[in-house]
Amino acid sequence: MKAGATVITSYLTFKLGDEMFGANVAKVLNILEMTKITKVPKAPNYMKGVINLRGSVLPLIDTRIKFDLGETVYTTNTCILVLDIDLNGEAVHVGALVDSVQEVLEIEEAHIQPPPSIGSKYRSEFIEGMAKINDEFIMLLNMDMIFNTAELSLLRESSGEIEVGEEKE
């Protein structure tokens, strides 16, 4: 622990179902309201389609499906996070569907715990850490890994039924 230096990182918190997650704001370019989604046929089920972002075509991922929480059911709170993902050194934009967006929290490094190694539903590579804010645990996510183009399953292998298809890009 560096004397006197406290690292504070800002995280945007959002909800998928009942779970609270946090994404490093450096990765979030924009938050959009739900908009028209054009479905691209014959794509993996978590690829929801594409949307028009000011003249650019942005692929949209259903984050809930990635987290095995079932398909997103659209409500007035449903939002799209426009993410800036690092893909093998290249900056790629992708949209992520979330159930709702909460707020931006400034979390000190000291308050972040490593992800649980036992009993966690999700593989630890995708979770940067856990933070406890107001008695609630927030899972801080590694967006680059989660939204990578490789079709990796977020679930630990012990979960069984889910097909793990790992593709090399």
Place this chain on the structure above:
Amino acid sequence: MAKTILIVDDSESIREVVSFTLEHEGYTVLIGIDGKDALRFLDGTKIDLIITDLHMPNMDGIELIKEVRALPDYQRIPILFLTTESQAAKKMEAKEAGATGWIIKPFVPAKLIEAINKVLR
């Protein structure tokens, strides 16, 4: 009133060097990329000197010189042509077509100015 010089050459690098040098000396420079292109300036515009290459597509230097001399406004305009040493016979042809003089390639900018001064003041 700055003097105007029309440069005609199909080589972009030559055109650039020449126009740069001349503009530096205070001349106004017009540019043609070959004979045919150069003719469009000869519409009565005041031009004080024409410097032209000989070998160009679409209309070569010799033809351009002949065309220029055929225009009443430009019958007496000084015309210098660019030539390499081994083209002595071409020089003859150009002179017969009506050229005033020549500049030998390769030339350094100073030589260019020298040649121009021979025909312009």
Place this chain on the structure above:
Amino acid sequence: MMDNFKRKFIEEATEHIQDIEQALLELEQNPSDKPLIERVFRAMHSLKGSGAMFGFEKISEFTHNLETVYDLVRNEEMVITSDLLNLTLASVDHLSALLKEDADLSEALMQQHSRLMKQIDEFVLADSSKKNAAVELTKPNIESEADQKTYYILFQPNEDIMSNGTNPLFLLDELYSLGECLSIPITKKIPSLDEFDPNKCYTTWEIFLSTKSDINSITDVFIFVEDDCELRVNLVCDYNLLSTPLFVEKIEDVRNKQQEIGLSQVQDFVANMVSPEVKQLQKSKDEKSIQGLKDQTISSIRVASDKLDQLMNLVSELVTTQARLSLYAETDGRPELLNIAENVQKLSRQLRDNAFSIVLIPIENMLTRFQRLVRDLSKELKKDVVFEAEGTDTELDKTIIENLTDPLMHILRNSLDHGIETPQVRIEKGKPAQGKILLKAFYSGANVIIQIFDDGSGIDTNFIRTKAIQKGLISHETPLTKKEILDLIFIPGFSTAANVTDVSGRGVGMDVVKRKIADIRGEVEVESEINIGTTLTIKLPLTLSIIDGLLVKIEEVYYVIPLSVIDKIYAIEHTKLMKAFNNTIVLDGEQIPFFYLRNEFGLSENNTTHEQIIVVRYEDKRVGLALDNVIGEYQAVLKPLGKHYKKQEIISGATILGDGTIALVMDTNKAIKQFAYKTLITEDSK
């Protein structure tokens, strides 16, 4: 600043060199084609003239004699032989090398330089029976020792001297600037006023010039008017005569009396002081006039690539905005607005076509290098190979073409080295002795496909497999499909050449090719049959592109099908579609296989009476695609789907419609291939 000019010259020189090479290859087939010879001559001439100016003296020196040779050829004093062609081609390579090495010329390069120059000289010397064009020497402008000498100059301009813009007085001024000068104008030839023509020069001058400059400087002054005057320059004495008051007086006296003095008088005068030396100058005139041939090349200009990118971006945005305008006008309905929108559409289409023709370059520009490679290499390997190209007018971004050249050259080298067999072996196999390499280029969806076919020995999958196991890349038991085995050649370090020949390789393998193609966002695949041949297929994205397409709708989603693949559109009854047996339907009396896109895309059956079938060309067949609705023609500005959809083959891109909706651009070739594979219709593909 010089760097800028230098760079320009290098760009230009590169083009000239390419031009020469192209022309030479064509000359091989037509050795007496005048325009081609002219092209070579002009390019050499240009290189020679500009070379020295921008610091490339070696290039200038080198092309000097080449220019002479081709001058002789174009005057029909020399014939093009294959020796000359080979030498010139070798020279072209040397020029490219000189252009790159610039200042630091390596030992090897200098040796090559001398060697080639000697060979070229031999060609020139061999022509010694005929008189060559005289080489004019530039007169050096040396200042002799500090002694001032006096010269007598008789300058007698022809009457018409002023007709080419010469002003004799300017010439006198120049003489005056060389030193001390005295002149006597001789005006006796000037006619009376009524005969006087102001455009003519009737005056002659006798000039005495005392100068330190040498005699060449004096004649230089008159260099432009050599033929328009009588000029005599004589050295009168080795000191400044004009400093002798007696002499000056005499001259002024003659002048006032409007007489002339004449050389002999002056000489007498001087003889009474010192004995003069008279020098006579002789000018030789060359009488041969050479007829130049005119060449109808299209003048072109160079534009920086980022300017082109900007242009393309603006054009794309214009097309998109125009689509919105059209949509708005249609909804609005006012006739005048509709009219204007239509005009805007016409203009933007024209502008787009124009901009494209500027930015995109047809592939045929690359072909010279390939032809050269095939020619040189096949000779070296003692194989008989012909190189053909189809679809050479297919256009690609300039940067993509530049980055594609190396991988393609490598693929060609491979074909020549390992693929095509020697004529003997081929005949034994029952093939024609001459091998063929075919380069084919065409559009597919939002991509350009470039294929290289060779009819050589093909790739032996067993050999590959064994090699791979040896190298530990795969295990014994791993079952691999033929495609998977062939794909092994793209793995780094996998070189199957038993001995790495100079030609295809110092270990540079197909993995580098794959990487280079991936760098321009392309993909490469290989197919092969033993003893039949090998095919390499490269798929490249059309990055900035606007394609003419047909806008269609399936369920709620819009799709665009490129017009280039569409054969015909039919309206069809829904029931007929559903009842069709074996996915075939009869249209215009022909049996056409078709796919019901709703099915293929996992959508439910359409609840309607009528639908549409678009019949597209697929390989050499016609295939129908049944869908809900055809909206109409549409100019689609292509946008990439993004890396997340890289696997997606059926949809090769997207476009944004006037109202902001996204339409998906379909690659029908890929789509049909996928559909067919699933439904197991027999095809030739593996």
